[in-house]
Amino acid sequence: MxxxxxxxxxxxxxxxxxxxxxxxxxxxxxxxxxxxxxxxxxxxxxxxxxxxxxxxxxxxxxxxxxxxxxxxxxxxxxxxxxxLDPAARRRPCSVRSDVMRSCEIAIVGLGLMGSAALRSLATCGADVLGFDPMHLGEPRGSSHGSCRVYRRFNYESDAYTDLSERAFEGWRELEAVTERVILKPSAVLEAGPKDSKLVAASRAAAARKGPIEGPSSGAEANAAYPAFNLPGDWSVAVQQSGGILLAEEAMRAFRLGLEERIVPASARFTSTPTGILVSTSHGDVMAKQLILAAGPWISKLLPEIGPHLRVTRQAVGWFKPSRPSAVRYGEFPIFILDNGKRGLVYGFPDFEGRGVKAAQHDLGPDAGPDDWSPLPTPEELSVVRTTLEQFVPGAAGPITDRDVCLYTNTLQADVVVDDGNEFIIDRLPGDPRIIVASPCSGHGAKFATAIGSMLADLALDPAASASPAFSIQRFSAFARSAS
CATH class of the missing domain: 3.30.1300 (Pantoate--beta-alanine Ligase; Chain: A,domain 2)
Known part of the structure; x- marks a missing residue:
């Protein structure tokens, strides 16, 4: 010793x-x-x-x-x-239908954010239970599917770039502990007309962290990556330290060794003077605190937040590339194209052998949390297909697969005015035992390790406070309840 x-x-x-x-x-x-x-x-x-x-x-x-x-x-x-066993710091949690049990912290919703919080809390020895009716691999939920874009530098704001830096450390730690590949390195190319605010903001965020390498114009990008056919005078920024986040692998890694802490059932909750009562078909649990990370279902569980959120249907497609060798992983970057009036289209290299995954990032039609069908029609993917044909002909081709993703976005805040589409990660002012986690604005997945740690801090440390950028009190309804 x-x-x-x-x-x-x-x-x-x-x-x-x-x-x-x-x-x-x-x-x-x-x-x-x-x-x-x-x-x-x-x-x-x-x-x-x-x-x-x-x-x-x-x-x-x-x-x-x-x-x-x-x-x-x-x-x-x-x-x-x-x-010997780092996951066994406490006796595994379980729920029996004939016994009312209790726990320190309950997590309702075990997508990437909820699962990350589960692991962070369990690592600190907290008595934590997670509730989610869906099993890994189900084609529903904000975290389903094989991949998400990881951007190290974020055009949205410096708050997201700082969060992304923290998350990067977390992904590497999770890979080391679980011996899984979760974040596949890949360059991220962002391009648009010379006056593109997106490209300018990304370049500025990257420049604050160090020198920028790679193509800076459409002509240079076409030469470096022959699958592209960008206008020569387009502005281009390339992040060499980006990556492909393997979403389902990340979910498995977060839950590894914690299976007995997970209750595979839908849950509702009721605030009581003695705690938060979580009710399921498997029995009831009395928790001291609750983390609500229910993605598009969050408004059903917390109706007062509904007027401040919008859920939209996003069509995703996989395209058989016309030049497979030009778009394979390692030879071709993730791309985000600011296509002016046609909107924002993003895509991945063909790293799975199923084609180039591409979609429109602009918000689609309003949807309910259970609106996962039907699959996208060719018309819904027409903007994506046209964009590939015009600017990424090496990736253009027939649609080979389709999927639906749901974005959950905030509307514009009215106390601290923003443009909307931001995160909420904060205690509920009317009942601070409840922590709201709604970072689902179409680009939240890459931050999951950092957000999991933030949620654990809020649950474990009464002195911890939410980042002002993600405070629920940006909205007057919750600012009033806080006062």
Missing amino acids: GCQLQFLRGLHAFWRKSANRCRLRRRLNAFLQAAFPAAWDKACVRIARGGGRTCIAVVGRCSAFEILWERFQPARQLCLRLQ
Whole structure:
């Protein structure tokens, strides 16, 4: 234990000097690889605050060290527990129909956000249960399907770029712990007319992080990637550090080892003076807090948020490329084309062998949370097909597969005015035991690891507060209830 105690003293001193989680994590990884080489096999450090403590879980394939710094104790003691199974910090949770049980935190909705919060909370030793009737692989829900775009730099705002940086660290940690490929590296090419605000904003966000490499005009992009036929004077920005987020693999990774904490049933909740009563066909659970991450179903569970959200039907297609070698993974980037009046069209390289996945990012027609059928018609995909034929002829071809995605977007806020289509990640002002997670505006998936940590912080640490950019009090109805 001498080496371990020395490590704890050093950690205590370093933690008191550092407020940067990413830097702390990197330093700990480097130190532990040297200090514990025999037990350190593809391990990583997971850090979260909450409940009066800072939990630093050092998780390896063969062993795990959990260090709890009890901040509320005057002596600020450190303790160490060596255990073999990092997922078994508590007895697995379960629900029996004949027994009313309780838990600290219930999560309703286990898409990417809910599953990420489940893992973050379980890693910190929280008594947490997740509820979702859908199994992995079902063709419904905001997180279904094989892939999502990961952009390191975001044209929407710096708040999203900062969140994306945090998420990137989280994806790499999750890959290390679960030994799964979740984020496949890929360049992301954004292009549009010379006055495209999207391209200018992306280039500015990237430039704030360092030099920009790659094509900067349509002509240069056509030369670098022969599948394109962009106008030569178009403006282009390329993110070399983007990626393809494998959504279903991410869901499996988040839930790995936590299967007994998941209740496969629809859930509704009722606020009571003693807690949040979660009701399912499997029985009832009394939770101290609840995280609501129900995607397009969130308005059914929390009707007061409905007037501030809009759910839309988004048509997605896979196209058989006319030049398969020009659009294969590793040779061709993810692309986002600002097509003026035709809107915004995005697509992926053919990394699955099923064609080029492409869709229109502009909001489609209004839809209900259960409107997953019928599959898109050729007419619904006509703008995408025309855009590929004109600007990406190497990817153009017959439609080979189709799918429906639902976006859940906020309407324009009226207290802190925005353009809408933003996230809500905040406690409910009327009942702060309820945490609302609605980052479903068509580009939320890539942030899941960071958002999972944010939700865990809000649940575990009463002093934690929501980012102003994602506050529910941007809307006057909730600002009034807060006052």
